[in-house]
Amino acid sequence: xxxxxxxxxxxxxxxxxxxxxxxxxxxxxxxxxxxxxxxxxxxxxxxxxxxxxxxxxxxxxxxxxxxxxxxxxxxxxxxxxxxxxxxxxxxxxxxxxxxxxxxxxxxxxxxxxxxxxxxxxxxxxxxxxxxxxxxxxxxxxxxxxxxxxxxxxxxxxxxxxxxxxxxxxxxxxxxxxxxxxxxxxxxxxxxxxxxxxxxxxxxxxxxxxxxxxxxxxxxxxxxxxxxxxxxxxxxxxxxxxxxxxxxxxxxxxxxxxxxxxxxxxxxxxxxxxxxxxxxxxxxxxxxxxxxxxxxxxxxxxxxxxxxxxxxxxxxxxxxxxxxxxxxxxxxxxxxxxxxxxxxxxxxxxxxxxxxxxxxxxxxxxxxxxxxxxxxxxxxxxxxxxxxxxxxxxxxxxxxxxxxxxxxxxxxxxxxxxxxxxxxxxxxxxxxxxxxxxxxxxxxxxxxxxxxxxxxxxxxxxxxxxxxxxxxxxxxxxxxxxxxxxx
Amino acid sequence: xxxxxxxxxxxxxxxxxxxxxxxxxxxxxxxxxxxxxxxxxxxxxxxxxxxxxxxxxxxxxxxxxxxxxxxxxxxxxxxxxxxxxxxxxxxxxxxxxxxxxxxxxxxxxxxxxxxxxxxxxxxxxxxxxxxxxxxxxxxxxxxxxxxxxxxxxxxxxxxxxxxxxxxxxxxxxxxxxxxxxxxxxxxxxxxxxxxxxxxxxxxxxxxxxxxxxxxxxxxxxxxxxxxxxxxxxxxxxxxxxxxxxxxxxxxxxxxxxxxxxxxxxxxxxxxxxxxxxxxxxxxxxxxxxxxxxxxxxxxxxxxxxxxxxxxxxxxxxxxxxxxxxxxxxxxxxxxxxxxxxxxxxxxxxxxxxxxxxxxxxxxxxxxxxxxxxxxxxxxxxxxxxxxxxxxxxxxxxxxxxxxxxxxxxxxxxxxxxxxxxxxxxxxxxxxxxxxxxxxxxxxxxxxxxxxxxxxxxxxxxxxxxxxxxxxxxxxxxxxxxxxxxxxxxx
Numbered sequence: 013x014x015x016x017x018x019x020x021x022x023x024x025x026x027x028x029x030x031x032x033x034x035x036x037x038x039x040x041x042x043x044x045x046x047x048x049x050x051x052x053x054x055x056x057x058x059x060x061x062x063x064x065x066x067x068x069x070x071x072x073x074x075x076x077x078x079x080x081x082x083x084x085x086x087x088x089x090x091x092x093x094x095x096x097x098x099x100x101x102x103x104x105x106x107x108x109x110x111x112x113x114x115x116x117x118x119x120x121x122x123x124x125x126x127x128x129x130x131x132x133x134x135x136x137x138x139x140x141x142x143x144x145x146x147x148x149x150x151x152x153x154x155x156x157x158x159x160x161x162x163x164x165x166x167x168x169x170x171x172x173x174x175x176x177x178x179x180x181x182x183x184x185x186x187x188x189x190x191x192x193x194x195x196x197x198x199x200x201x202x203x204x205x206x207x208x209x210x211x212x213x214x215x216x217x218x219x220x221x222x223x224x225x226x227x228x229x230x231x232x233x234x235x236x237x238x239x240x241x242x243x244x245x246x247x248x249x250x251x252x253x254x255x256x257x258x259x260x261x262x263x264x265x266x267x268x269x270x271x272x273x274x275x276x277x278x279x280x281x282x283x284x285x286x287x288x289x290x291x292x293x294x295x296x297x298x299x300x301x302x303x304x305x306x307x308x309x310x311x312x313x314x315x316x317x318x319x320x321x322x323x324x325x326x327x328x329x330x331x332x333x334x335x336x337x338x339x340x341x342x343x344x345x346x347x348x349x350x351x352x353x354x355x356x357x358x359x360x361x362x363x364x365x366x367x368x369x370x371x372x373x374x375x376x377x378x379x380x381x382x383x384x385x386x387x388x389x390x391x392x393x394x395x396x397x398x399x400x401x402x403x404x405x406x407x408x409x410x411x412x413x414x415x416x417x418x419x420x421x422x423x424x425x426x427x428x429x430x431x432x433x434x435x436x437x438x439x440x441x442x443x444x445x446x447x448x449x450x451x452x453x454x455x456x457x458x459x460x461x462x463x464x465x466x467x468x469x470x471x472x473x474x475x476x477x478x479x480x481x482x483x484x485x486x487x488x489x490x491x492x493x494x495x496x497x498x
Numbered sequence: 499x500x501x502x503x504x505x506x507x508x509x510x511x512x513x514x515x516x517x518x519x520x521x522x523x524x525x526x527x528x529x530x531x532x533x534x535x536x537x538x539x540x541x542x543x544x545x546x547x548x549x550x551x552x553x554x555x556x557x558x559x560x561x562x563x564x565x566x567x568x569x570x571x572x573x574x575x576x577x578x579x580x581x582x583x584x585x586x587x588x589x590x591x592x593x594x595x596x597x598x599x600x601x602x603x604x605x606x607x608x609x610x611x612x613x614x615x616x617x618x619x620x621x622x623x624x625x626x627x628x629x630x631x632x633x634x635x636x637x638x639x640x641x642x643x644x645x646x647x648x649x650x651x652x653x654x655x656x657x658x659x660x661x662x663x664x665x666x667x668x669x670x671x672x673x674x675x676x677x678x679x680x681x682x683x684x685x686x687x688x689x690x691x692x693x694x695x696x697x698x699x700x701x702x703x704x705x706x707x708x709x710x711x712x713x714x715x716x717x718x719x720x721x722x723x724x725x726x727x728x729x730x731x732x733x734x735x736x737x738x739x740x741x742x743x744x745x746x747x748x749x750x751x752x753x754x755x756x757x758x759x760x761x762x763x764x765x766x767x768x769x770x771x772x773x774x775x776x777x778x779x780x781x782x783x784x785x786x787x788x789x790x791x792x793x794x795x796x797x798x799x800x801x802x803x804x805x806x807x808x809x810x811x812x813x814x815x816x817x818x819x820x821x822x823x824x825x826x827x828x829x830x831x832x833x834x835x836x837x838x839x840x841x842x843x844x845x846x847x848x849x850x851x852x853x854x855x856x857x858x859x860x861x862x863x864x865x866x867x868x869x870x871x872x873x874x875x876x877x878x879x880x881x882x883x884x885x886x887x888x889x890x891x892x893x894x895x896x897x898x899x900x901x902x903x904x905x906x907x908x909x910x911x912x913x914x915x916x917x918x919x920x921x922x923x924x925x926x927x928x929x930x931x932x933x934x935x936x937x938x939x940x941x942x943x944x945x946x947x948x949x950x951x952x953x954x955x956x957x958x959x960x961x962x963x964x965x966x967x968x969x970x971x972x973x974x975x976x977x978x979x980x981x982x983x984x985x986x987x988x
Contacts, residue, residue, distance in 0.1 A: 069602060
């Protein structure tokens with residue numbers, strides 16, 4: 013734990029203790045226990061099977077793909093895979109819960125303990141423990157805004173597969189929680205087990221938060237339910253920690269309760285107290301046999317795992333000589349890492365990394381584009397770096413070429429050819445131009461000779477102006493120094 | 499030729515095959531029989547138009563040589579099976595108007611085999627009961643009467659409508675479901691054969707659930723052979739029910755008539771339960787003798803935990819039921835009784851929709867699953883269940899089948915046990931152990947009480963050994979020579 017994570021209260025420093033439960037919608041064509049479709053954006057109640065609507069006599073049948081995705085996720089966080097697991101019923105009444113129970117996993121989840129390494133902005137890394145991952149059905153959606161007096165229910169989501177990924181209470185600040193969620197989302201996307209689109213609700217988070225004096229006993233926790241963005245999670249934690257500190261410092265005590273985050277006002281609000289908490293009456297679902305996974309099933313999935321962010325980062329540092337920071341940025345998303353590797357193929361990787369993280373990201377951010385929508389293909393960016401490396405164009409001209417690539421999608425070589433942007437590296441030609449510039453700038457020559465070496469920039473500028481920026485800057489420098497010294 | 503309703507299912511099947519009569523003829527005869535026996539209240543829904551259409555279609559199939567295993571045979575379906583386009587009520591106000599858009603796997607296999615569906619039979623509400631008195635549609639009347647009085651008797655439950663209909667010759671055979679004895683006990687009360695297969699033999703898909711780990715469909719018929727024929731079309735692996743068994747299905751009829759010489763029949767003394775009618779114990783002794791006379795050896799087996807079966811059952815079954823019946827909330831189908839708040843809608847709907855026995859079991863089930871009671875009740879009951887299953891396994895290392903009475907008493911009068919809950923639950927005491935262990939069991943009518951009521955004996959075998967069950971049952975049936983009829987004929 014680092015000092016900077018502590019929150020200052022009136023009675024001294026406080027430490028916040030956070031554990032997160034992430035509900036991740038599993039990528040699968042069908043629901044957890046029915047064959048109904050799961051794509052986003054269908055009309056209400058278009059994706060509801062007899063099982064999802066809990067018609068009399070309907071029975072759940074486990075979707076093998078869901079098991080596979082949970083195991084894949086478990087392996088991705090280096091977790092223990094439980095070859096024996098059990099589905100339980102969690103009983104409660106709600107109109108969007110057709111069965112009157114949610115099929116979930118209680119005592120015997122499919123994935124046990126694992127870990128996720130988070131990288132903070134200051135370069136520090138921390139390991140966050142994962143308690144478990146279990147599979148469960150999503151509920152439907154209650155729609156309250158269609159009629160002033162009635163609530164409608166959309167069961168499209170009813171029965172969709174969720175993984176609940178539960179962390180240990182290892183997080184110590186809102187920033188760490190945000191870093192954890194970002195890293196977890198990256199891993200899920202790398203694995204292809206969840207698309208991580210929080211705004212569409214395919215990843216949601218519950219945060220358990222308590223505060224204590226550094227090194228003291230754990231405080232009473234409150235649970236903030238259903239936060240649907242990383243930014244909101246950080247805001248909710250920040251607010252909730254300060255609220256708890258204020259209550260305790262004001263002589264009060266924290267009641268264990270469930271709270272909701274109001275994103276508009278940036279505050280958390282009490283939803284129900286511990287006394288009002290449901291007794292879910294968990295018991296093994298008698299409609300489903302326990303899940304027994306074979307070793308081959310698990311090993312087959314292990315063998316098909318992609319390279320994950322941590323390994324990829326290490327490889328980028330070792331193989332390409334990138335800084336840890338650059339490598340982190342590039343591996344944060346699988347699509348970016350893949351773009352980078354394609355662009356860097358046969359090129360100077362460090363230069364490519366700079367182009368990706370500065371110019372390309374700058375352009376994409378400005379235009380609000382994802383890397384997968386980039387008008388500049390990875391190979392084209394690599395070719396641009398190639399033109400710089402072999403001195404066909406200068407870095408400065410390259411920026412103009414890049415802008416043109418963004419606008420037209422053309423290959424950099426074609427743009428250089430069409431616009432005559434090829435660098436002037438002919439020493440005879442350059443020497444002539446340099447001579448002219450020196451002849452025009454008697455005063456500047458005088459300054460240079462009297463020790464103002466910075467004035468050389470003026471000469472370079474003149475040469476560039478004369479060549480419309482195409483002069484090879486390195487050669488211009490060399491020729492200038494030689495002639496001015498002469 | 500005897501009246502068509504006097505034929506067994508096997509005889510009717512043969513008659514149809516030989517062209518002695520058409521499916522339409524026998525179906526019309528049964529429709530008339532049902533109409534003239536409405537005072538029994540055996541049916542929740544009669545489906546005569548459907549039956550005649552089925553029969554005509556069957557006659558056409560037969561004419562072109564495409565008859566299936568049940569082709570043209572008029573059969574009744576317990577109203578716990580969902581039948582496409584036909585009201586499926588579970589005898590509950592909750593589902594009084596429910597018409598499913600799907601057909602249960604078991605009945606769809608029977609439809610594929612060509613059956614003629616006569617209608618849906620009455621049952622205890624959601625199959626919870628042992629007397630058919632909990633039905634929202636009123637009690638079923640047992641076609642049998644005591645010699646000593648004229649009081650209407652219960653047919654047993656929960657498959658009481660099916661049992662009464664088979665006994666009163668209102669159908670050739672019927673389907674039932676058995677959770678703790680719901681096929682075997684009414685079969686015993688009505689003097690017919692009722693068979694519960696191994697848990698997993700029949701798909702539960704499309705059968706309104708009572709207790710998922712116990713519910714099992716099975717045949718109810720007038721002979722062991724008829725039960726075997728009907729069962730053949732009911733069983734089989736169903737990918738839509740993961741608890742159904744992916745095992746080959748034997749030919750159940752093939753073993754009928756085979757002798758039982760050298761077989762070992764287990765006799766568990768623990769079934770000499772206090773309060774059992776002495777006539778029933780005597781019949782049991784007679785049954786043992788019949789099997790010995792047929793060449794089997796009677797072997798004492800110990801099923802010492804039998805006395806814990808009933809309490810364990812009345813924890814596990816209500817626990818599952820409390821959860822299974824949560825879906826009846828008035829939101830999507832079935833009864834809805836509005837109210838001011840959401841909680842009101844739930845309370846009004848479920849308060850009015852469920853009868854008192856169903857509400858009682860939901861309350862019991864909710865209680866035993868609650869925090870603080872779960873370990874003491876539910877977990878302990880599951881442990882008992884495992885011990886009972888182990889005890890049966892041990893017994894079946896020594897014996898091929900076990901013989902017991904089916905029920906400790908003969909049929910009782912309407913209202914006689916309404917205020918005696920434990921007495922009512924005790925009806926299941928001899929059938930529940932096999933249910934908990936998931937084993938196949940059959941009740942065969944074996945004799946009459948001194949008051950003229952039928953009494954059954956139960957056979958139990960190890961899991962998925964229905965062949966031995968039918969083989970021994972067939973011998974028992976022959977030895978008993980039960981020919982008595984509810985109307986006093988023979």
